[in-house]
Amino acid sequence: MNIYDVSERAGVSIATVSRVLNGNPNVSEKTRSRVMEVMNELGYTPNVFARGLGLNTMRTIGIMCSDSSDPYLANAIYYLERELRANGYDSILCCTGTSLENKRQYFDLLLSKRVDAVILAGSKFIEMEEKDNAYLIDAARDLPIMLVNGFLDAPGIYSTVCDDHSAIYHAAARLIASGRKRILYLYTSRSYSGTNKLQGYKDALRDGGLPIRPELIHQCAKDLHAARSLLLSLAAEGLEFDAVMTSDDSLAVGAVKYAHARNISIPEELAIIGYNNSMLSYCTDPEISSIDTKVEELCITTVKTLMGVFGGGDVPGKTTIAADFIQKQTTNF
Amino acid sequence: MNIYDVSERAGVSIATVSRVLNGNPNVSEKTRSRVMEVMNELGYTPNVFARGLGLNTMRTIGIMCSDSSDPYLANAIYYLERELRANGYDSILCCTGTSLENKRQYFDLLLSKRVDAVILAGSKFIEMEEKDNAYLIDAARDLPIMLVNGFLDAPGIYSTVCDDHSAIYHAAARLIASGRKRILYLYTSRSYSGTNKLQGYKDALRDGGLPIRPELIHQCAKDLHAARSLLLSLAAEGLEFDAVMTSDDSLAVGAVKYAHARNISIPEELAIIGYNNSMLSYCTDPEISSIDTKVEELCITTVKTLMGVFGGGDVPGKTTIAADFIQKQTTNF
DSSP: OOOHHHHHHHTTTTTHHHHHHHTTTTTHHHHHHHHHHHHHHHHHHOHHHHHHHTTTTEEEEEEEEEESSSSHHHHHHHHHHHHHHHTTEEEEEOOOSSSHHHHHHHHHHHHHTTTTTTESSSSGGSSSGGGGGHHHHHTTSSSSSSSSOOOOOOEEEEEEEHHHHHHHHHHHHHHHHOOOOEEEEEEOOSSHHHHHHHHHHHHHHHHHHHTOOGGGEEEOOHHHHHHHHHHHHHHHHTTSSEEEESSSSSHHHHHHHHHTTTOOOOTTOOOOEEESTTTHHSSSSSSOOOEEHHHHHHHHHHHHHHHHHTOOOOOOOOOEEEEEEEEOSSSSO | OOHHHHHHHHOHHHHHHHHHHTOOSOOHHHHHHHHHHHHHHHHHOOOOOHHHHTTTOOEEEEESSSOSSSSHHHHHHHHHHHHHTTTTEEEEEEEEOHHHHHHHHHHHHHHHOOEEEEEEEEESSOOGGGGGHHHHHHTTTSSSSEEEOOOSSSEEEEEEEEOOOHHHHHHHHHHHTTOOOOOOESOOSHHHHHHHHHHHHHHHHHTTOOOOOOEEEEESSSOHHHHHHHHHHHHHTTTOEEEEEEESSHHEEEHHHHHTTOOOOOTTTEEOOSSSOOOHHSSSSOOOEEEEEHHHHHHHHHHHHHHHHHOOOOOOOOEEEEEEEEESSSOOO
């Protein structure tokens, strides 16, 4: 069932069917109803292969990100745009913020622009409540939805994820092997990615024979001064810890500042591990050991997968990429 | 002379003229030639007011930036996108890199998408050679071109700039007033903005009665480790300096690292001033005094000016916004 069948049955050209699909006003009301009638009869849904054939396509991809000023997402936008351009596609960028209502509104706006696909950059787009993801699952029947570091198991949704669980698991295991006993864990959110990271931490402790202590696990705003203050107040309350792991480099910068404020030597008395290996992790003295989440590779793979979908090839619903541990000066492995 | 005149003289509707302008295929060859003929006779050029009336508009603005992963430009994109959206416009983002050839190619691509205006974010789009800017001046006859922190004096080009000269001038004057005699200046590029900053430094020295020493002025890659190495090698050659001013926070981070490496006390023995007041300037210990270039205000003003142009109002060709000096821990004023 495709656009050719509709065109033949309706007795109009493919271009006319395409015009009806695109909502082009230059189609008579009579022709439009005829085409719509045939589509209903045949149960036709415009599909991604038609787009791949250059029919009904604007060669434009919508990109959504929750915050383009975040260093990780800023890099992702840069790489996605570059890869799409190299494949002859333009991109329309929407910075959505984090509220579900805004995300849905921007998503609808991209659909109304008749983009060929939507890329959701970052793990903030998958909601904890299943019903809140229904709008993505519905839309994926009509156009491919690509998740960069998020996962949703549904037809038409393609995920490229970094193996955050392994990354944190192996870093924590190295801390434990080097003798650290009280590893504090700071995280910013319980997104898809955030949940995997936290689980990696817990699994490493369990496998390393250490207890999982709730008093060592804390949520913190993604802000270096907030992280510094939180650690200072935890220490003032008598909490002891010999390592800090974080879900984001900004929190690790706060941990370095905490150690400086208390004259604690890094890494001897306190080991610190960041996440994302962003520019922030290079600004401090000592520079922060961090996890390179391969954002460039994630973006290249996302666009390659999308081109595979447009080409009608056999494309995996989920691709996982391994992270790298970047040893700098806040760990002594 | 406007679209109404063309429609009247050609004996077709305004919608038909608009269709011809948009290259819509649903116009007969006969009608198209008639409309084109009349446009030639009348010397008609589609103008921004027609777009403002909702004729011939996609309500889409092209944004070009040289590098979306740069923290300053990443923020600019975020604010521009937000402001455009609030005014009902979508944006198409192109990350161009810095070669003139690529910039021109992306610019043509945006024009071919029939965007309603192009915003050039950052000062990397104005070339030193006048002839290399001709393509912008030509294009500005057909659609508004907005420069964020760049300046080009031509009809249809609207600039919103931060007063970089004053910002550096006043910061340098404060260093001189506080007794600094040998102020090193590190800069990344001789763009429009870069040239103004350097001139601000020179003018402050001159007005403060200090000689302008070429050995104290150095270009450096926008990389904190490059800045650190450069300062270490200059010091090894015997160069003396009691303050470092920079055209970008990343270089100031390198200056902090240089001081740490040599056990130089900040700010007593060495004062350091960054530029842009980005997140980087908050990561170091001590945190870096820097210049807030008001990127949010610049972007709000740019979009406001653009809406003024679309509305046909009287709009200034250049708007200047003052920067703020943010005193932190690397200066002792």
